[in-house]
Amino acid sequence: xxxxxxxxxxxxxxxxxxxxxxxxxxxxxxxxxxxxxxxxxxxxxxxxxxxxxxxxxxxxxxxxxxxxxxxxxxxxxxxxxxxxxxxxxxxxxxxxxxxxxxxxxxxxxxxxxxxxxxxxxxxxxxxxxxxxxxxxxxxxxxxxxxxxxxxxxxxxxxxxxxxxxxxxxxxx
Amino acid sequence: xxxxxxxxxxxxxxxxxxxxxxxxxxxxxxxxxxxxxxxxxxxxxxxxxxxxxxxxxxxxxxxxxxxxxxxxxxxxxxxxxxx
Numbered sequence: 001x002x003x004x005x006x007x008x009x010x011x012x013x014x015x016x017x018x019x020x021x022x023x024x025x026x027x028x029x030x031x032x033x034x035x036x037x038x039x040x041x042x043x044x045x046x047x048x049x050x051x052x053x054x055x056x057x058x059x060x061x062x063x064x065x066x067x068x069x070x071x072x073x074x075x076x077x078x079x080x081x082x083x084x085x086x087x088x089x090x091x092x093x094x095x096x097x098x099x100x101x102x103x104x105x106x107x108x109x110x111x112x113x114x115x116x117x118x119x120x121x122x123x124x125x126x127x128x129x130x131x132x133x134x135x136x137x138x139x140x141x142x143x144x145x146x147x148x149x150x151x152x153x154x155x156x157x158x159x160x161x162x163x164x165x166x167x168x169x170x171x172x
Numbered sequence: 173x174x175x176x177x178x179x180x181x182x183x184x185x186x187x188x189x190x191x192x193x194x195x196x197x198x199x200x201x202x203x204x205x206x207x208x209x210x211x212x213x214x215x216x217x218x219x220x221x222x223x224x225x226x227x228x229x230x231x232x233x234x235x236x237x238x239x240x241x242x243x244x245x246x247x248x249x250x251x252x253x254x255x
Contacts, residue, residue: 040178043233
């Protein structure tokens, strides 16, 4: 992506952050996967007994992991996995389509790791799944198919393997 | 993504900052906040705010019975006082 495109993108990021209804209008002109029917799995037991997992599309990953691809205008449909008891100093965010300056200071703004541990200590949830899964949300074009048919189902399988009994998701 | 996980047999709830998009995508359960992008749990170091939003969403897993429900707690950005 050229410098001019980068500049335009940076301006849109700030504009959408400050004027949210503009982002809604932008979304109105954009292609999203329309849902046909709504999948439904009821919670099998009380929340205080459930093992909770988290998935984010905020572009969070370990500094030691490869960053998400920011050069491809259609985004990056891959995901990163890291332990829930991660040292927060090891985390970073690669995502140029939103302003993550607040999350850079406190990751809990997009991925509330400390708050989840807090709720477990308070006994409000039963446990925490061992692994966090992270995507970058800005995905379009051919990568949508990859997400829907490959990396999305793969993460769903991994969550089952991890014994997740409910999943909390956060956007960018 | 959320629909894929739910279809695999795990209940899900997601925060959304874009109501119209969510109404199109139709996740099973969502919690909508009129917050700026990059702030689904609110502001940095605002522990009570982050905890309240997370807990509201998790309680939705127990309380929502209608597929496609979008919760709207209506916490006004930088105005609502979280206790």
